[in-house]
Amino acid sequence: MSFSFFVAAGFTVAGALAAMVLRNLIHCVLALVVGFAGLAAVYLQLGAQFVGLAQIFVYAGAVAILAAFVILLTQGVEHSTRPAAAMDWAVGALLACGVFAVLAWAVVRGVARLPIPAQPSDAGVHAIGDAMLHRFVLPLEVAGLLLTVALIGAVLLAMRDGEAGA
Amino acid sequence: MNPLTGYLLLAALLFSIGLAGVLTRRSAILMLVGMELMLNAANLNLIAFWRYGPNPARMTGVLFALFSIGVAAAEAAVGLGILVAVARRVRTTDVDQMNAMRG
Amino acid sequence: MSNFILQLLTWIHALAASTIGHALLMVVPVLVVFPMLFAVTTLLERKGLGRMQNRYGPNRAGPWGLLQPMADGIKALTKEDVVPAAADRWVHFCAPVLMVLSAFLVYAVVPVSRTWVVAPLRAGVLYFFAAGSLMEIAVFMAGWSSRSQYSLLGAMRALAQMISYEIPLVLSAVVAVMAAGSLSMVEIVRRQAGYTGVWPHWFVLTPWGLVGFALFLIAATAESNRSPFDLPEGESEIIAGYYIEYSGFKFAMFFLAEYLGMFAISAMGITLFLGGWSAPFAFLTWIPSWIWFFAKLLALIAGFIWIRGTLPRLRMDQLMRFAWEFLLPMTLCNLFVAGAWKFLPPGVLRWLGCALVLLAAYWLLGRRLEQRGGLARRTYRFAE
Structure with missing residues (x-):
């Protein structure tokens, strides 16, 4: 556990928490960007350079902006005056704490049984590309198809009625 | 201590935060965001297991995470598209008020 | 005197040998040179535009107006910093900071010379x-936090434009990545650094490289919000776009970030297609590599200024149509041609064949855009 891990993890958790707690939806999305960037730093720290950069590119650059657009489209720029959380927020939080406790227990117990790993190689872009176009070529094609379908589907869904023929 | 523990605990925490958000927030957009957080937690697990697993040279974890990022992007696009369409009908993104099958 | 210089040189040498010193020597020039270039460019741009519009441009501060950037800087620093009462103060403050930060971050992977690159990442x-x-994100933060319709409209326009043009931008860059077989910018330059006779191996000298470079430049112009794609800040429509509610130094930061973004994207174009720091002819390699880099950069900047002085602004629907109906299919076609190039036997025939395919695609797409692209003169119902 290095210092850089704790910094990155701190940013991730703080961003995620703020995204789920803050009242203003746009603030939530901005906090989410911080969380995603922190997570990308964790990936970099793990030696997965490509995944970390893809994380920033896709999540911070695209998904967060998309969410912000949808917030503006659906409720305008006004502040929401409704309470941020439902009445049963305590129940939800308690449940989440329970889930975390179980997961943490399993992690600590489980990892202790694993052997200490050898020093691994890190993910070169070449190795990723090689794997993607040889062993994983079918999933790659399927993912491409899925993205195309999702693109068309999202456009059709968000289009206004009667605009389709235009 | 095995370095894997820290990453897995972080992933578990992230997952729990996302879960709490999905359970407690009323805005459908934030519920989607919570789901994205949970997906990210799963991704972190994949990368951590790849890095400290028995066979990192095979890149399985990295590839799985990359596909998962791609699928999550598609999911966000479609989910938010549905939200825009729904919000246009019922004039809200509050899931408590989306209670009719016919808009 | 020579003793002093010798001492200085040994000191720099010792500094470069240590890790932190090496990092400092890499980073500090980036933080100094590019903002200086920004100052020079603002002056050149105003002077050049002035000449194109039959006027002198700034000529009051200093001889021939050379001190204009200094005067502008002092003005920006001493101006009152106005924050709208309704603004979201934190986000309003963070937006210009994030903007400049991301503009500087980009320079980490740009190979400025043979030895000067801050972080030679493999996925550069x-x-x-x-x-x-x-x-x-910074643009969105600025536009949203100001609580002004003009800001928000400007941010929405800027975002729609940046997202739409990011796709052709990345796809036209992929061509060079494919040809070099590497995502590392250092490696891409190294692949173009060789010579056949006196001619360099720049990617721009191949048909797909030429088309890719042109497409990249068009998308880059849009991505850095420059004329003719400057709708996000169209002065006659929404005044200054997303940074209208910023004044004083924060405004200067947006200005700086915009120009830094333009330099960075030009540097990317140079790296991908114009051989980075390599000399244009084999017999000119004795000139230091960083001079070539900055010469190319200044040439591209001059091109940007020229375009700004020449072309009128597009309309929003034309802008979007151009991105999705012309640039995107053209980049995909170019990608296909670049792939075919790798497998065809080298020779004149390959060159001609690839060029023909691209020309045909250009002709077909261009004709389509002309017929259906809303380029025809529009009659306004209420404005007559």
Whole structure:
């Protein structure tokens, strides 16, 4: 556990928490960007350079902006005056704490049984590309198809009625 | 201590935060965001297991995470598209008020 | 005197040998040179535009107006910093900071000379675009936090434009990545550094490289919000776009970030297609590599200024149509041609064949755009 891990993890958790707690939806999305960037730093720290950069590119650059657009489209720029959380927020939080406790227990117990790993190689872009176009070529094609379908589907869904023929 | 523990605990925490958000927030957009957080937690697990697993040279974890990022992007696009369409009908993104099958 | 210089040189040498010193020597020039270039460019741009519009441009501060950037800087620093009462103060403050930060971050992977690159990442191209996408967040933050319709409209326009043109931008860059077989910008330059006779191996000298470079430049113009794609800040429509509610130094930061973004994306174009720091002819390699880099950069900047002085602004629907109906299919076609190039036997026939395919695609797409692209003269119902 290095210092850089704790910094990155701190940013991730703080961003995620703020995204789920803050009242203003746009603030939530901005906090989410911080969380995603922190997570990308964790990936970099793990030696997965490509995944970390893809994380920033896709999540911070695209998904967060998309969410912000949808917030503006659906409720305008006004502040929401409704309470941020439902009445049963305590129940939800308690449940989440329970889930975390179980997961943490399993992690600590489980990892202790694993052997200490050898020093691994890190993910070169070449190795990723090689794997993607040889062993994983079918999933790659399927993912491409899925993205195309999702693109068309999202456009059709968000289009206004009667605009389709235009 | 095995370095894997820290990453897995972080992933578990992230997952729990996302879960709490999905359970407690009323805005459908934030519920989607919570789901994205949970997906990210799963991704972190994949990368951590790849890095400290028995066979990192095979890149399985990295590839799985990359596909998962791609699928999550598609999911966000479609989910938010549905939200825009729904919000246009019922004039809200509050899931408590989306209670009719016919808009 | 010579003793002093010798001492200085040994000191620099010792500094470069240590890790932190090496990092400092890499980073500090980036933080100094490019903002200086920004100051020079603002003056050149105003002077050049002035000449194109039959006027002198700034000529009051100092001899021939050379001190104009200094005067502008002092003005920006001493101006009152106005924050709208309704603004979201934190986000309003963070937006210009994030903007400048992301603009500087991008320079980490740009190989300025043979030896000067801050972080030679293996996924450098991806890093470049990922760091650049942070700029979109900053634009959104600025537009939203100001609580002004003009700001928000400007931010929405800017975002729609940046996201639409990011796709052709990245796809036209992929061509060079494919040809070099590497995402590392250092490696891409090294692949273009060789010579056949006196001619360099620059990618721009191939048909797909030429088309890719042109497409990249068009998308880059849109991505850095420059004329004729400057709708986000169209002065006659929404005054200054997303940074209208900023004044004083914060405004200067947006200005700086915009120009830094333009330099960075030009540097990317140079790296991908114009051989980075390599000399244009084999017999000119004795000139230091960083001079070539900055010469190319200044040439591209001059091109940007020229375009700004020449072309009128597009309309929003034309802008979007151009991105999705012309640039995107053209980049895909170019990608296909670049792939075919790798497998065809080298020779004149390959060159001609690839060029023909691209020309045909250009002709077909261009004709389509002309017929259906809304380029025809529009009659306004209420404005007559």
